[in-house]
Each structure stands twice: as C-alpha cells, then as structure tokens.
Amino acid sequence: MLRSATILQARLPLGDPHDCSDDPDEIALLRAVYDTLVVRSSDGFTPRLAQNWSASREARLWRIRLRPGLIFHDGSPCDAPAVQHSLLRMARPDRGVALGASGVWAPYLAGAEIVAEDALTLRVGLNEPMADFLDLLAQAYIAAPSSFAALDAGRTRAPIGAGPFRIVRVTASEILARRFDAQVSGPAPAHYEIIWRAEPDPALRLAALMERRAQVATGLDFATSRALDAAGGTRVETLSPVCVVVMMEAARGPLSDPRLRRALDLAIDREAIARTATGCAAAPLAGFVSPRHLGAVEGSAPNRDLARARALVEEAGHGDGLRLTLDYPTSMPDEAPAIAALVADQAAPVGFSIDIRKHEDRAAYARLVSSGEAGDLCVFDSTPLSTFRTLREKLDSRAPGPWWRGYRNPAVEAAIDEGRREPEDARRGAAYARAFRALQDDPAWLCLYNPLRVAGLAGRHRDFRFPPDGAIDAAALPPLAGV
Template identity: 50%
Template sequence: MTVIAQARLGLHDPHDCTDANDELTVLHAIYDTLVKRDGQGFVPALAREWFVSDDACVWDFTLQAGVQFHDGTLCDATAVAASLERMAREDKGYTLGAPAVWRQFLGGAKLEVFSATQLRVTLTAPMADLLDVLEQGFVVAPSAFAALDAGDHSAQVGSGPYRIVEITPSQISALRVDGHFLDRPANDKVTWLLETDAAKRQTMLANGTVQVANGLEFEASRSLGAMRHEFLSPVAIIYLLNAARGPLVDTRVRRALSLAVDREAIVATVMQGAARPLRGFISPNHFGAGQGTGAEMDHEIARALLAEAGHGDGLTLEVDCPTRLPDEAERLTGALAAQLAKVGITLNVHIHPEREDYAHMVRHKEIRDLCVFDSSPMSTYRVLYEKIDSRVAGSWWQGYANPEIEALIDKGCITTDRAARAENWRRAYALLQDDPAWLTLYNPLRVIGIAGEHPDFTMPADGVIDVPQLPLLEESALAG
C-alpha cells in the first residue's frame, strides 16, 4: 500500500471548481476526464480523439468504448454529456468567492450524443482553449448525482484508475482498477492520510510510515536527500490593482509599482529562497507563457513615472491584506512597503482575518487601492478572460481595460492552431508588461518527498501529484 501524507483532506462535489492540489490529486485518481494535461498540452483520456471546427465553437469527441463506472454502469457519451451539463449548472463550479466558474464557458452549450462513443459539444461562443476546462471536467456516474446534490460528498463514483473503498475524516483509501483503459498504475492501493504538520509528514516519510509526503518545508526537507523533489508551483503571488478608481487608474502609477520592486530580494527575505521571481503574468509552466523584461527593477524610471503622474512629492496607497492564502501575506506586505518607500510610496495596510469574507470583498470589487491575492488557473486563456477582459468583468477583475489586449483575447478564442494561439497569448502578455493589470511578484517553489530514489521523477506542470503515474513505492518505503 502507498500512503500519501498531506496537509488537507476531504472531498467536495467533483463538479465544483478547486485549485487545492491535495483534493485534485484524489479526484484525478478516481475520475476520468476527456483529456489529461501533459506539460503545456493535452493527451487523450476518455476522448481517444477530438476535432474542433474552424470557428472553435463545435467540438467532436470520439470516446473510449466499453468504459464502466466503479458501480458497474456504463461511462458512455450520454454519461459524459450529463456530467458536462451538471458542471454548467449555476449552482455548480463554485470555488472560494466565485460561483459558476464552468457555466461561463459551458452554459447554453448544445450537447449531442450520436452514439455510445460520439459526442458533439457546440458552444455559444468560440473557445479554442476548451480543453483547459475539460481537463477538470470530472466525469461522474449519473447514479451519484442525487446524493451529491443532497450534500453527500462520500458519493464519489468515477471510472478512473482507482476506486474509493474508504472515506474517513483522517484518510481516504482507494484500490487500483484492473483493466482500466489507461496505463496500469504501479501501486495497487493508495491511501491519502491527513497530517497537518509538515515536520511530522517529513518524519513519517523518513521512517517509512508513509511513502509520499506533500507540502514539505523548503529548507528542512533538504535532510531527505534523494527523497526530496523540488518543483515550481504555477500559482502566481500578486497584488490586484484597483484600476477603476483612485491613483492606480493611471497606467504610469501601475507601471511605477512594478518597476519599484526588487523581486529577488522579496524571494530571498520573505520566501527564504522558496520561490522564483515572476517576470510575466503567468508561470513558465503555462501555455503561451510570455515572461518579458518589463518587471525588472528600475527606481529611476519608477520615480519619473510617478512625477509625471503628479505624485513627485509622494503617494499613499491603501492596501488590503489577508492573514492566509498566501500565508506569507503580512510579511510580504511589510517587505513591499519597505521597498516602495524608496520611490516615495507609502502603504497604509488593512488586515483581514476572515479569508472567505476577503475573497467576497475582492469579487464584489470593494478593494481599496490594491490587495494581496494569487492567480491559480492553469489556463492562460482563463486568466485573460476572467481577470483581464473588461467586457467580461469577471470575479477577480478590478477595473482594468486595454482594447489592444482584448483584441488579442478575441483572436485567441478562434485560433485553433496551438502554435499560433501560443504566440497570440505571448503578445498579450508582452503588452501587459507595459500596461500592468497587477503587481506580479513570484511563483512559489514547493517540495514533495517520495520514498526511495527516483531521479527521473518530475511533478506535473500543474503541481498536482499524478497518483496513477507514481513509481512503484510499496517495496521502496524503507529505502533511503
């Protein structure tokens, strides 16, 4: 048996939207999706192949034949369509502070089942990056819908390479499914174990009690030697900037903020080296990542821009700051204040201890001048659509508008050629260097521990443990 120790444990409705890697690792093991993420691209899963129309509105999927859910019912095109329809419900797709995430893309879609293996999805608007959504479109047995709707989150019935056999407050266990259409997982049984203390997770790995320990301390974990695996999180730690009212309406002031920051120093002091400076608006793991050089520190230009904007004698900005998510938010804001003071900017900080209330405040566009936040979607398109496009005015949008970037968003929606679309997104992010919507700072570095020596192991681009792809660990638990 392979045991994975992690800081959070629990399953919610699989059709709600989550970026919690401790939950996604379970969901991806027990549910199939139409496609799987592979680096910056996608590979077949339930869908053996797919075709998209030139206008990026019509998607045809050919599905694996004969797939069964863990309750023995058939996972065919009708079942897939039912899951997509459920995802698009107004009461589904809820993530912290933002309801109906999936509805904005799948709402009103026409779902046509031509046979057990042929499904057509016709969108109401073009979306060449639809696979970004479908990668988290967990296909749930329709027999579980009623229980899930009633709030019974133990009703987890998928068709994935593992099936759940036990759910308790402290652990979730699953067995390998023989004959699954994807590659056979190396480990026959997996248990996700709740352990909130990172030091205890590391000790459990070191003494062989568990075979995988997620979310370890960056420096303390170095004692694990070859069992320690470091990876870049795609989550961007940022400050959302209020471009609707106040001094940050002015592009020059937003750019001055970006130029005033020494990201390397913040990484070294606030994160103790456990991050990489973010030069663009998405991580290097993202499709079409455009890092640019616009985020380099230049105090001289920053001061000149502030003076040109009428703030040569100084500027005070009001900052909203949570106490967690990111957990370093208060330390980060303190470090930022010290850096911005060097160009004449003073931060007046307002602390918010209730994180969900804080998220609702941000979603309701009630932030002051700027606020600590993160950007977690692995979809480059979703970041632009939900957070940058003024015509959408999505949950986390804060008044920013740039017609040139919005024209590129429109073009990307209908550009079905992946290479051309990646270049389109790179152009959009290059423009965001000169006219920043956010103050971008860094991508965290995370650590996972795995028993034994596995020099070829790499974490997926999204930072989620891919349990079916783990090396054989039962016999290596005491190695190292």
C-alpha cells in the same frame, strides 16, 4: 504482489468534482477518483476517457469520441450521455465554486449545445470560439449521474467516478482507495491500494517519510526536505503554475492611472520578495502567467527602477506622495502577511504610503475581492493553468469575471480575440505572448512569483516528475517499497 502506498498531505479536501480548485491536495484526490476526457501532458494533451476529438476551424464546434466499454465505479456506463450530464452540471451557476465565487465554468458552458449524438460521441457547440477548450476539459471531472443527488446535497465523501482508484473508506484523517481494475484509461497504477493521511505539520510529514512510515509526502519545507537525499529518499521539486500577485484596482482611485500602476511595478523587487517571503522557495515572475502557460515570454523579471518610478509618480501629479490601501488574507498564500509588508516597504521610497488591512477569513476575503470592495491593492494566488482563462476571467473588460478589477487594454483584448479563434498552438501562443508583453508595459497586477513545491518519495526515483499542474498523480507513482 499487491502494493500499498501511503501518501501524507496537509489536508484531505475531497470536494465537489464540478467546482474549481487549484489546491494540489484536492487535485490529487479528485484525479485519483475521477477521470477526465483529456489530461495535460508535457507536450500538450493526452486522451483519457476520450479516444479522440476534433474542432471546427473557429473552435466553436467540438466533437469528442469516447473509448468504448468505460464504466463508473458503481458499474454504470461512462458513456456520452453520462459525460453530457457532467458538463451540463458544471455549467450550472451554483457550480464552478472557486474561493467563494461560483459560476466559473458558466461563461464557457452555459447555453452551449451539449449533445450525445450516440453512446460514444459527444457534440459541444460553444456560444463563442474557444481554441483552448481542452484546458477546460482537463479539469472537467466526469462523475456518475447516479451520484448527483448526493453531490447536490453536499455529500462529497462517497464519490462515484471512473478514475483509477475507487474509494473504500473515508474518515476525517484518512482516505482508503483501491485500484479500479475493471478499467484503466491510462497506464495501470503500480499500487493496488492508496492510503491518504492528513498531517498538517510538514515537519511531521517529512519525519514519517524518512522513517518509512509513509511512502510519499507532499508540501514539504523547501530547506529541511533536502535531508531526504542523504537519507536514501527522493526529493522532487517543481514549479507551481499558481501565480502569487498583488491585484491593482484599475476602475477607480489612484491606480486607475496607468502611470501609477507602472510606477508601483517599477518600485518592487520581485527577487527580494520571493526570497524573503518564501525562504527562496519561489521563482520570480516575468509576467502575468507562469513559464508553464502557453504564450509566456522567456526572460527575467522586470528590473526595479526607482528613478523611473519616482518620475511617473510626479508626472501623475503626486510629487508629494499618495496613500493607498492593501488588503491581504492570512492564508492562500500563507506568505501574504510578509508580502504585504515587503510591498509597502519597497513602494515607500517612490512616494506610496500603504495602509495594510488583514483578513482572517479566507472565504470572506475572496468575496471581498470578487465584489469589488477590496482596496487599491489585494494579495491573491489563484491562477488556472490556462492562459486564455486567465485573460478571459481576470483581464477582459468586455466580459468581466469575478476577479476582474477594472483593467482595460485594447491590445490585450485583441490578443484574446485572436487566440480564442486560433486552433494552431504556436500561432495561439504568439497571440498570448503579445498580451504578455502588453501587460508588462501596462501592468494590471504586481506579478511576484511562482511557488516551488516539494514532495518526497521513499527510495531512489530520479526520473519521477510532477504533472504540469504540480499536484501528485497517485496512478503515476513508481513502484514503492512497502512500509
């Protein structure tokens, strides 16, 4: 029996595979059409296009062996030269686009020696050690070189990958894909055909699922989706690794004083912000990365301490109070307006008066932040599922990335240096845990919460789980009853 499944999600953003996205709607589409050398699993990484890999002691030289006989959807070979071309394209400064900034992959791949030693062996010599290179490879979607000209021209809606599904038809509101039976690099998908449909309204997505007009719906409302269980469906809740934070400008202005950053951190009530801004659809953050990240320290969010916060403000010479500016977007996160108001209210009792500035254009807002022109505070919600990348791109003063806001901490940078050279996961995690604690003591951001994402499936599927990145994997769906 040839099964078909219909997936409803808010949008159908099928973009360039060599850009950088943590949008679960886009990741769901990319991972269905393209494949990666490795995939992140609950206990590390699992081979996909790669058969095995090895790294030198200091993690600068990586050798990857591909599975034999791999092909792209157009029948061309998915071999070491093809993988080489995808990695070289990722390294270009105009690729790796994320929220208005480009070149996200360039610090890791630009200038690297990427060589196809033979048809199945790829050698990657990095400019600097990167023990977490698999973090990057898990997001390195391999595209057929024959598709590069179209991708460079911005034509991303006819992709040619080596993933479990091949695109058959694309419209503004629907994408139809069929199983690529010529090869399967993982377990065979249970469904021959997948139909993704765009439905912006979460209430309508839920209604369609409950009425069996769809079999999967993502991005459901946290509270109303509880009706699924009583209706014979499955409600699946997962912690998103994306961290919602308020970045603090540490290069200039009042928050260049670590005492004032610490005072702000002590003034806020994370649990109240998570509860109020999201309707309880979030878990308060204990630090700069989620519990899913390597090196995250278990424990509750830091306690609010208004007396200590007031004392630090006075110690910094602002006994009469001080004024800050806070910028926020109206989307990504959608709760940003509520966050801005809550932070301003909670900071007021210890002497901070916060002027709030709204930005409607999300891409322009990202450029404002990456250019360093945002105010003292800015709401942000993008975090790669990589502790090293988060540290390297946002918190390392020696190689400031687009989201670095002037923060400097020798203990954090020492942990980065130790972790990037340590191939053993437990020891690398211990180094990142030291950075985690250092950032608790000397915060760069107000770390607020991880969102809780909810999806629904038709029928009872109690063992179904999201992948670690919180985006649906169409190839891993259980057999679902017909619509």
